[in-house]
Structures are given as structure tokens and as C-alpha cells.
Amino acid sequence: MLEKNLISRQNFYTMYKALLLGSLIFFITSCDQAPQQTETAETENEIKADSVATEKEEVNLIKEGESHFKSLRQLTDGGDNAEAYWSFDDSKLVFQVTNPEWDLECDQIYWFDWQKDNLMKEMPHLVSTGKGRTTCSYFLPGDSTIVYASTHLADSACPPVPERNDGKYVWPIYESFDIFVADLEGNIVAQLTDEPGYDAEATVSPKGDKIVFTSMRTGDLELFTCDIDGSNVKQITDELGYDGGAFFSPDGSQLIFRSSRPKTEEEIKEYKDLLAEGLVQPTNMELYICNADGSELRQLTDLGNANWCPFFHPSGEKVIFASNYASKRGFPFNLYMINVDGSGLTRITHDETFDAFPVFSNDGKHLVFSSNRNNGGTRETNLFVAEWTD
Numbered sequence: 132m133l134e135k136n137l138i139s140r141q142n143f144y145t146m147y148k149a150l151l152l153g154s155l156i157f158f159i160t161s162c163d164q165a166p167q168q169t170e171t172a173e174t175e176n177e178i179k180a181d182s183v184a185t186e187k188e189e190v191n192l193i194k195e196g197e198s199h200f201k202s203l204r205q206l207t208d209g210g211d212n213a214e215a216y217w218s219f220d221d222s223k224l225v226f227q228v229t230n231p232e233w234d235l236e237c238d239q240i241y242w243f244d245w246q247k248d249n250l251m252k253e254m255p256h257l258v259s260t261g262k263g264r265t266t267c268s269y270f271l272p273g274d275s276t277i278v279y280a281s282t283h284l285a286d287s288a289c290p291p292v293p294e295r296n297d298g299k300y301v302w303p304i305y306e307s308f309d310i311f312v313a314d315l316e317g318n319i320v321a322q323l324t325d326e327p328g329y330d331a332e333a334t335v336s337p338k339g340d341k342i343v344f345t346s347m348r349t350g351d352l353e354l355f356t357c358d359i360d361g362s363n364v365k366q367i368t369d370e371l372g373y374d375g376g377a378f379f380s381p382d383g384s385q386l387i388f389r390s391s392r393p394k395t396e397e398e399i400k401e402y403k404d405l406l407a408e409g410l411v412q413p414t415n416m417e418l419y420i421c422n423a424d425g426s427e428l429r430q431l432t433d434l435g436n437a438n439w440c441p442f443f444h445p446s447g448e449k450v451i452f453a454s455n456y457a458s459k460r461g462f463p464f465n466l467y468m469i470n471v472d473g474s475g476l477t478r479i480t481h482d483e484t485f486d487a488f489p490v491f492s493n494d495g496k497h498l499v500f501s502s503n504r505n506n507g508g509t510r511e512t513n514l515f516v517a518e519w520t521d
Contacts, residue, residue, distance in 0.1 A: 192204075192205060192504065192505055194480065194482055199498075200519070201517070201519070204515065204516050206499075206516055207228075208251045209513075210235075211228065211230070211511065212228045212513050212514045213226065213227060213228075215501070216270065216490055217490060217499070218274040219273070220274055220493075222246065223243065223270070224242065224243060224499060225240065225242040225269065226240070226242075226268070226514060227267075227268060228255075237265075237289035238264055240259040240277070240279045241258060242315065245516060259279060259313070262287035263283030265282075265283075266280050266281075267279060269334050269335045270335065271359060272335075275314060275315060277315070278311070278312050279310070279333070280310050280330065280332070281309065282309075286307065293410065299412055300414055301410040301411065302411045304328075304352070305409075306327065306328045308329050309323075309324045310331065310333050323342070323357070323361035324346070326346065328346065328348055329345070329346065330344060330345075330346045330347075332376060332377070334377060334378050334379065335359075337380075337382070338379075340383065341356050342357050342358070343356050343378075343379065343423075344356075345377070351406070352373040352411065353368045353369060354368045354377050354388060354425075367425040368428070372391040372392040372402065373390060373391045373411050374389075376389045376439060376440055376441070379443075380443045380447050381447045382447060384422060386420065386421055387419075387431070387442070388418070388420075389438065389440070389441065391411075391412075392417070416438055418432040418441050431469065432469065434454060434456035436454065436455050436461070438454045439487075440488050445491050445495030446495075448470060451467070451489045453488070453489065463483050465480045465481065465482060485501075485503040486500060486501070486502045486504075487502075499517075500515055501514055
């Protein structure tokens with residue numbers, strides 16, 4: 132994700148920050164802070180005033196034109212927070228974070244009760260080991276265990292970030308990534324992959340029976356599925372190009388994912404040359420959809436630039452995603468929605484910086500996403516949760 136250059140759903144924010152630094156232009160919108168209620172504020176009028184202030188704060192976080200947000204609440208305040216995913220009962224969120232105040236050198240995995248825990252004042256619960264680099268966490272059925280990818284077996288330190296001097300934006304493919312399962316106290320209870328090369332980006336079917344992930348085990352970045360215990364591994368994609376960031380439809384019958392598809396001789400050579408160096412260039416990606424067994428694969432978007440982090444609407448008839456297709460300089464990224472037949476493209480957010488990683492709650496009432504809005508002029512990325520209205 133966030134200035135860490137690792138190949139996962141998170142890395143488009145790294146791309147955004149690089150472009151932002153190059154442009155030296157910042158678009159910032161901040162909201163008023165709600166007054167804090169003192170211990171002596173016990174009267175009904177004071178309680179009402181505090182409620183009104185909080186309501187005003189939520190309204191101010193919503194940009195003009197964001198009509199699908201009935202309310203918007205900021206969950207974190209500081210550091211780089213992204214890829215938040217719901218527990219099956221919608222009571223918890225698991226996410227990855229890098230925060231200098233927490234002495235984190237690179238991303239680690241945490242969870243919290245989003246309705247009870249106050250991350251503005253409290254630390255969330257650490258799931259990962261605190262070693263190596265982690266990415267792409269997800270709750271497993273029962274909400275007592277979490278699947279995530281980590282490099283900690285290869286080295287307790289953060290893996291080095293490769294340098295490129297030709298001006299190309301690239302991601303490293305850390306071959307030391309493997310997929311693990313941990314309980315809510317952070318104890319690893321299973322290792323799901325041990326193949327040589329990159330294994331990461333695991334997400335879980337809402338049916339609770341399958342996991343989809345990205346792997347380099349065949350020599351290219353392809354999608355695979357397996358059972359919850361890591362058995363019964365099946366290859367889903369087999370075309371040249373990077374396939375990743377996959378999610379199941381609400382009924383578990385389909386997959387939505389992002390992909391690069393080099394076509395010309397020049398594009399194919401560039402892709403293969405970078406892959407041989409353990410690198411991928413992610414600036415041109417479109418969304419693809421297929422059945423959960425890989426059949427009936429088709430391209431969903433043809434917008435240009437970077438279209439990524441897609442997630443199904445609870446109806447299964449639409450997909451929400453992040454894109455910079457309308458951006459001449461590579462940013463901003465905003466959220467869009469499109470029907471599964473490719474029609475009805477609709478803009479959801481109207482921010483001038485970065486909105487991404489949108490994920491609907493299982494009951495369809497809320498949308499969590501990451502954004503640079505309301506960050507006080509910094510490049511911090513925080514989690515926000517919106518009450519969703521269709």
C-alpha cells in the first residue's frame with residue numbers, strides 16, 4: 132500500500148502518492164471538530180448540542196454529489212490505514228496499517244470492533260506477528276480466525292524495496308509472501324501455502340467454503356481458489372498478465388478482479404522482462420469477471436488507466452471500484468459503480484485526492500473505504516464508514 136511498493140490491492144495508493152509529490156498540488160477539505168463534552172456536561176441541552184456537533188462533523192465529511200452516503204464516520208486518525216474487511220457478522224473490521232507512532236516499519240494486520248472501539252484514542256488488536264511485511268487480511272467463517280499474507284518466515288525485517296531509475300512505476304513481487312491463518316489473539320493456527328514464490332491477496336467467499344488468492348506458482352501472476360483449509364487448490368486464470376485483488380460475489384458464484392493484459396509484442400516483452408526481475412507495472416488495469424471456476428471470463432471495464440479494488444454490491448448486480456480513468460495526471464482516484472453487464476457507470480465519490488478499497492458490509496447497510504479526505508494537509512490515509520443508501 133502506502134509508500135511500501137508491495138504487490139497487493141494496496142499498492143495503488145503508493146502510485147497516487149508518487150504522482151501527488153510530482154505535481155506539488157494538494158486538494159484538502161477538512162471539517163470542524165465537534166466540541167468535547169466535559170464531565171460536568173450533564174444537562175439535556177449540553178447532550179443535544181454535542182449530538183448536533185457530531186452530526187455536523189459527519190455531514191461535513193461528505194462531499195457534494197455523494198448522494199449514496201447517508202452519513203460518514205471517520206474511524207482512524209493517523210498513519211496509513213487501508214484494506215478494511217468486515218467480519219461475517221459485520222461487527223468487526225480487519226485492516227492493515229503503517230503508523231510511525233506505533234513503531235511499525237511496514238504494514239501489519241489489526242482488527243477492531245468498529246461500533247465499540249475508538250481508534251482515535253485506542254490501539255486496535257494486533258493479529259500479525261509484527262515481523263516482516265503483511266498484506267490482504269480477511270475474516271474466516273465464525274469470525275474467530277483471520278487469513279492474511281506475510282513475509283515473516285523468510286526474514287523478521289521488512290523486505291527491501293527495489294529501486295528503479297528509468298522513471299517507471301513498478302511493484303516488487305516478494306516471493307517470501309505466504310498465506311497464514313491466525314486467531315484474534317495473533318496466534319498462527321495454520322499455514323495455507325508453502326509453494327515457492329508469491330502467494331497473497333486472499334479473500335473469502337461469503338458462503339464460507341472457498342478462498343481465492345493470487346500466486347506465481349505457474350510462472351505468471353494467476354488466480355487460484357482453495358478450500359478454507361488450503362486444500363483442493365484450483366487454477367482459475369491462465370492468460371498472460373497480472374490477475375489479482377479478487378473478490379467473490381455475494382452468492383459465491385462469481386469472481387471480480389483487476390488484471391493487466393499485455394497484447395502487443397512491446398507490451399508482452401516489457402511485462403515478461405519486468406516479471407523476470409520480480410516486478411510488475413500496474414498503471415494500466417481493467418476489471419474482469421468470471422464464474423468461480425474460471426469459466427465465462429469476460430472484461431467488465433474498458434476505461435483506461437488504473438481500475439482496481441472492485442467489490443460486488445450486495446445485490447450481486449453491480450460492482451463498486453476505484454479508478455483514475457478520468458484523471459489526466461494520474462489522480463485523483465474516486466469510487467465508481469457499474470452494472471455487471473458493463474452498463475450504467477456511475478461516480479460515487481467526488482473527492483479531489485484519493486478514495487479506494489470500498490467494501491460493503493454483508494447486510495448492505497454500510498460501506499467502508501480508505502480516503503485522504505480530512506487529513507489536515509498530510510498524506511495520511513484513514514478508514515471511513517458510510518451509511519449506504521441506494
